Amino acid sequence: MKDRAVAYYALAVLFAINTMNFFDRQILGAIAEPIRAEWGLSDSALGALGTAFTLLYAVVGVPLGRMTDRSVRTRILAAGVFVWSVMTAASGLARNYAQLFALRLGVGVGEAACAPAASSLIGDLFPARTRAKAIAIFMMGLPIGIALSYAVSGTVAHKYGWRAAFFVAGVPGLICTLAVIFVREPKRGATEVHNIGGQKRAGSPYKLVLSIPTMWWLIASGALHNFNMYAIGSFLSPFLTRYHYADMALGEATRQAGIVSMFVNGLSGIPGLLLGGIIGDAIMKRRANGRLLVGAVAILISAPLNYFALGRPPGDVFGFAMLMGLGVAVMYAYYSTVYSTIQDVIEPSLRGTAMALYFFAMYVLGASLGPVGTGFLSDYYFTQASGGKALELMTAQEIALYRAEGLHSAMYVIPVLGALLTLVLFAGSRTVTKDMEKLQRWMKESADKPGIAEAVKVEAAK
Numbered sequence: 001m002k003d004r005a006v007a008y009y010a011l012a013v014l015f016a017i018n019t020m021n022f023f024d025r026q027i028l029g030a031i032a033e034p035i036r037a038e039w040g041l042s043d044s045a046l047g048a049l050g051t052a053f054t055l056l057y058a059v060v061g062v063p064l065g066r067m068t069d070r071s072v073r074t075r076i077l078a079a080g081v082f083v084w085s086v087m088t089a090a091s092g093l094a095r096n097y098a099q100l101f102a103l104r105l106g107v108g109v110g111e112a113a114c115a116p117a118a119s120s121l122i123g124d125l126f127p128a129r130t131r132a133k134a135i136a137i138f139m140m141g142l143p144i145g146i147a148l149s150y151a152v153s154g155t156v157a158h159k160y161g162w163r164a165a166f167f168v169a170g171v172p173g174l175i176c177t178l179a180v181i182f183v184r185e186p187k188r189g190a191t192e193v194h195n196i197g198g199q200k201r202a203g204s205p206y207k208l209v210l211s212i213p214t215m216w217w218l219i220a221s222g223a224l225h226n227f228n229m230y231a232i233g234s235f236l237s238p239f240l241t242r243y244h245y246a247d248m249a250l251g252e253a254t255r256q257a258g259i260v261s262m263f264v265n266g267l268s269g270i271p272g273l274l275l276g277g278i279i280g281d282a283i284m285k286r287r288a289n290g291r292l293l294v295g296a297v298a299i300l301i302s303a304p305l306n307y308f309a310l311g312r313p314p315g316d317v318f319g320f321a322m323l324m325g326l327g328v329a330v331m332y333a334y335y336s337t338v339y340s341t342i343q344d345v346i347e348p349s350l351r352g353t354a355m356a357l358y359f360f361a362m363y364v365l366g367a368s369l370g371p372v373g374t375g376f377l378s379d380y381y382f383t384q385a386s387g388g389k390a391l392e393l394m395t396a397q398e399i400a401l402y403r404a405e406g407l408h409s410a411m412y413v414i415p416v417l418g419a420l421l422t423l424v425l426f427a428g429s430r431t432v433t434k435d436m437e438k439l440q441r442w443m444k445e446s447a448d449k450p451g452i453a454e455a456v457k458v459e460a461a462k
Contacts, residue, residue: 006184007186009183010121010125010184011122011125011126011137013176013179013182013183014118014121014122014138014183015137015138015140016141016172016176016179017081017114017176018114018118018138018142019140019144020081020085020141020169020173021111021141021145022141022143022144022145022146023145023146023169023172024084024085024088024107024111024145024149024173026146026149026153026233027091027149027165027166027169028049028050028104028234029149029234029235029236029237029238029261030149030150030153030157030237030258030261031153031154031157031162031254032046032234032235033238033250033254034157034161034162034250034251034254036238039096039097041097042375042379043235043238043374043375043376043378043379043403044375044376044379045375046234046371046375047235047370047371047372047373047375048101048372049101049371050104050234050370050371051368051369051372052101052105052108053104053105053107053108053111054108054230054363054364054367055108055363055364055368056105056108056109056112057109057363058360058361058364058367058368059360060108060109060112061112061113061115061359061360062356062357062360063356064076064080064113064116064117064356065116065352065353065354065355065357066205066352066353066356068116068120068352068353068356069120069205069349069350069351069352072185073120073352074121074180074181074185076117077113077117077118077121077180077183078177079113080110080111080112080113080114080117081173081176082110082173082174082177083106083109084107084108084109084110084111084173085169085171085172085173085176086170086174087103087104087106087107088169088170088173089166089169089170090166090170091103091104091166092164092166092167093163094163112359115355115359116353116355116356116359119135119339119342119343119351119352120351120355121183121186122134122135122138122343123343123348123351124186124348131340131343131344133274133281133336135335135336135340136273136274136276136277136278136335137274137277139273139332139335139336139339140269140274142269142332142335143265143269143270143273144266144267145266146233146269147262147266148262148266149266150258150259150261150262150265151258151262151266152165152168153168154237154254154257154258154259154261155258157251157255205350205353206357209357212345212346212435213431214428214431215345215346215354215357215358217424217431218342219357219358219362220361220424221295221334221421221424221425221428222338222359222361222362222366223361223362223364223365224366224417224420225331225421226363226370227365227366227367227370227373227417228414228418229331229370230366230367230370230371231370231371232265232328232414233265233370233371234370234374235371235374235378235410235411236257236265236324237254237258238407239407239411240257240260241253241254242400242407243314244257244315244316245257246400246401260321263321263325264324264325264328265328268325268326268328268329268332269329269331270332271329272298272328272329272331272332272333273332273335274336275333276294276332276333276335276337277337279294280295287433288432288437289429289432289433291338291340291341291344292337292338292341292425292428292432293426293429294333294337295333295334295337296429298331298334299330299331299334299418299421299422299425301327302327302331302415302418303327303415303418303419303422304415305323305330306323306324306415306418307412307415308323309323309324310408310411310412310415314404331418338425341428342354344436344439345432345435345436345439346439347442373413377406377413378406378410379406380406380410381405381406381407381408381409382405382407384406385402385405385406385409386398386402
């Protein structure tokens with residue numbers, strides 16, 4: 001009972017940290033239009049602010065992931081939360097685009113510590129049979145953090161200016177830093193069926209992770225999924241502001257867009273995550289590849305929903321929100337099914353490294369390209385809609401109209417990539433069973449070796 005209480009306290013703290021993780025990174029998407037208007041930015045420049053964060057997040061995440069497999073994870077996590085919270089608050093002091101760009105790099109450094117350390121901790125706190133549900137609870141911080149960011153940041157920006165939104169976001173992260181200090185570091189591999197203690201396979205940890213066929217499919221899926229999620233995160237609120245709330249003043253349009261976005265890209269994800277975890281765990285009892293099949297079917301459903309949402313005419317906020325909200329909801333099932341699958345095919349001593357490699361590709365090839373790629377497409381279609389007319393020759397009303405048309409056309413990249421992601425996840429479901437069996441066979445053989453069982457018993461008795 002005591003161990004269970006320890007595990008759920010740790011999960012509660014990790015959930016709070018993940019909530020602030022996504023709250024802080026979503027601020028730019030929530031208040032993008034006021035920033036763009038103040039500094040006269042293009043959509044490409046606006047998207048590059050998201051790319052700045054994600055590129056450094058991915059690069060720094062690899063060594064931090066390796067450190068997670070060799071050091072005390074709770075300390076790494078506490079340091080990361082502290083750094084990103086301070087950098088988020090400091091973003092409110094930026095006086096130009098370059099300063100904000102540099103500060104977002106700092107936020108990326110801090111947040112890079114979160115996913116590898118938290119995922120590794122969950123893998124050692126919860127057994128495989130309940131791991132998808134535990135990861136689903138942890139990942140609920142994603143939609144809740146995004147929802148709160150849209151609601152709080154948009155409202156604060158409307159009343160006090162966009163800089164105040166960054167100041168407000170910094171405080172809860174510092175509280176989370178204190179909470180994680182009281183999380184007890186679990187023993188590695190303690191929840192596995194075959195407890196191998198700290199035993200590791202010989203060879204490069206990176207080569208060992210990449211020698212698993214399923215990991216390649218999961219890495220490819222992460223790049224596609226994150227492109228879509230970060231495109232939505234960066235441009236959902238601006239899209240609503242320009243396309244559906246074009247007749248409102250900018251401040252009020254930003255607030256209204258934030259409220260709608262809170263439901264469409266935030267709260268809608270909660271049932272998707274929970275149901276994805278519950279259904280994935282249930283089907284896995286009958287089929288080893290059940291989790292990935294659930295993820296693939298969820299994405300298959302989301303693509304047409306997102307397509308038809310974008311087809312709603314200007315002003316039909318309800319129709320757009322219902323269709324897009326349902327589409328995003330099922331997209332969230334990806335996290336609870338795919339993250340737990342990584343734990344299923346990777347040994348305990350390499351999980352931090354595996355998550356870091358997965359996140360490197362997920363962010364370099366996906367999240368970093370999602371905002372800037374969508375922004376580039378938006379600028380391209382803006383030029384097409386305006387017939388190549390110079391900005392100085394257009395009225396403010398013409399610019400607003402063409403910007404709305406450009407972003408609307410660019411957003412159709414989301415359902416297209418969703419269809420491709422479905423195929424990648426189905427391909428991964430064809431290799432995962434063999435990779436899981438291979439891992440369990442190695443762990444059983446390792447646990448049966450003379451001296452290993454005795455060492456594990458001694459370690460457990462400490």
